[in-house]
Amino acid sequence: MLKLENVCKTFYSDGQPFDAVKNVSLHIKKGEIFGIIGLSGAGKSTLIRCMNRLETPTSGDIKIDGESVINMSESQLRKLRKKVTMIFQHFNLLMQRTVAKNVRYPLELAGVPKAQANKRVMELLEIVGLQDKADNYPSQLSGGQKQRVAIARALASDPEILLCDEATSALDPMTTQSILSLLQDINRRLGLTIVIITHEMAVIRQICTNVAILDGGRVAEEGSVDEVFTHTRSEAGRRLFGFVADHAKSPEAEAPVPMLRIVFDGMKINEPVISELSLKTGIAMNILYADVNLINGKRYGQMTIERPAKAEDAKLLIDTLTEQGITVQEVDA
């Protein structure tokens, strides 16, 4: 569906070249929700902007349904952008238009007759749950509501791919949840392919099927979300998932501490995993870092503990956890 081959993008500022995207190759399949995660400045926005050609790659090829977008003419591009729509971190709504007229904008561009367009607008607003706000101006909406309007607007031209550039980064966790659920719902109901850019692991974990980690313009790691999260291989991934604990580099630690990373992958909320583990094995655990989120009543996240000094203790821990279906990774600082 969406194929990137060796995409590079070099910016020139004051004559100095800067490679924002380096040799990125990705394959995003139809109907999947693909996440791209990376730290600030990793080149995520630049990459996603190449996908609808707001940015022209310096080299490499981007194919949508087998058709290269690199050499498209202006009018072909405009047609492409009706198929590949986008939502943004700061919503980018037209502040001087009402909600309904914002959603109608793509239909105006397509020359849809007014009555038909208005009917479609109401349908779209129903999808995002904002029928009653049709005549309000964006300034009268909350951040989450604004993003819903942006989503409705992005859906207006019946796109096949929806690009989301940090669509939830300006929202609080609750609102982020609801927007992500909405995206997932749309993905399921309309079979829309969604590319999500974020720097928050939680977003990826909640709705993405596949993920690529971008680091310094390069793809550091790519694969299914479970795979990448539970068996993080790249340095960038570890940094992103936060388990290269700072203490490892802290001055108090004379020697680097060997660690165990425990990944919770949808545990029931009422299972007291860690205390049970401690009681069962009789081993005291030193928790170095923990990051656990509750999503839909399930527990997702990770915990980094100091690896017990005795090898058998460590083995006992790992075995007990693995028995319960919990992923444990040994981490060398």
Added chain:
Amino acid sequence: MYRKSRIAGFILLIPAVILILLSVSAIFVDNAASPLNKPYEAIRIDDANRLAASTAITDAEETVTRASTRVTDATDAADAAKETTETAMTAEDEGDYDAETKPGELGIAIAAARDAGLDVTDIYDAYVPVVNTELDTLLSDTLTTVKRAESTIEDAVTALTKAEDAILVLVPDAEFEALPELTEANVPKLGDLKGTARFRRRADNYVLRCETAATNVAAVETAAASILDTCKTALNDYKVPLSATLITFAVSRALDLLVYGLILLIIALALLVAPAWLARKWKNPMFRKGVAFIFVVGLLAAALHYTSGETWELMKTNTFDTLYMTIPSTFFAYVVGLPLGVILVITSPGNIRPNKTVNSVLGVIVNFLRSIPFLILLVMLFNVTRLVMGAAIGTRAIIFPLFVAAFPYVARIVEGSINEVDRGVVEAAQAMGSNTFQIITKVLIPESLPSLINGAAICMTTILSYTAMAGSAGGEGLGKVAVIYGLNYRQYDVMYLASLLLVALVQIIQIGGGLLMRAVDHRK
């Protein structure tokens, strides 16, 4: 607490009380109890005296001139009479009559009889009494003229004396050149002269009297020149005391002074009694605006109050002229400046249609035109203006240079407004597949509309201020009125009134623009 405002209130209280006392005594100036009663009476008498002196001077000037003209007239009449009597004398001596020099039925009859060889004595005898009556009338008329000239000389002397007296009332120690003694003509008696000879003597006498009159009038004129000069200098140098000016002003505008005094009193009392309340109220912008509004309206009302019908007409036509220049030039400046501003934005580096050449060429043109002072531009464009507007000067013609001066300004203002549009929104529009034209008409302009309206109000007031220079190119308008009346006629009240109207126009545009802006602004 609030010590400063109490001190201010106390300081304000003093002029307030003074103004109120002054205006009350001015209102009741005719009442003997008013402290202004006596001084005002004196001022009135003094005013009357000055008026009398000034009238007397003008009168004397006119009388002297009249005397001089009348003497010339009389001399001419006497000379003519003398000539006529001499001709009659010759005709009588020769018993002859010349048809050509003395036409008329009798003369023609005499000439015809003589040509026919007839005796003309009978006819001639019939002719003489007629000639005598004619001469008599002529000489009586001449005498009237001469007498009138003589009496006007006496009038002139009297008028000069009156002027001197009027000045002496004001300046008792004024000294004047002495008035000349009028000489009388020494004329021989007619005795028992009869007939035409008597007429001739009379004519001779009149000529003599005219000669004397001419001498007299010349002496009077010389004296008058010096005396009137002394009078005028004395009147000009006469100092009206400042108190008199102030009292006159207070009496003529007593009611206004009372109003101002009461306003000051209210402010002073508010500062003294309720400074806390005032401080609280003053924090409210509506209260401050209200106070400013009352102040401006009061000024305007006061100005209009002293405006005569004529001045009012002047203001009305010139307000119209000002708008006549401002509105069309603003309109055309936007017709050109709006697209230009949009092009400046979209061709700038990193924008939706970056084009270095177009951007810098337009930028240079705009900067160039913007940096020429309007007055110079007005002159530079003379020929182009004539070509475009059909005339180089006049209220209508000025619309063109105003437009040329304004459109680069408009372009920059529009550029600023359009640049306020969030880049993200433009990007979103691009991401939805809008073409450049759609981005301009559906995003850039609508999204910056409030700012554009605000900018338009600013542009319009700028153009309004340019119209003040219209006078330099034969245009009318409030600005020109203010300049001409302030600079040339020194009628400062008219100048202030015109300026006040300009301020009012600017305020209306600004407030109107602000309201419109708020009405279309949904950005918050």
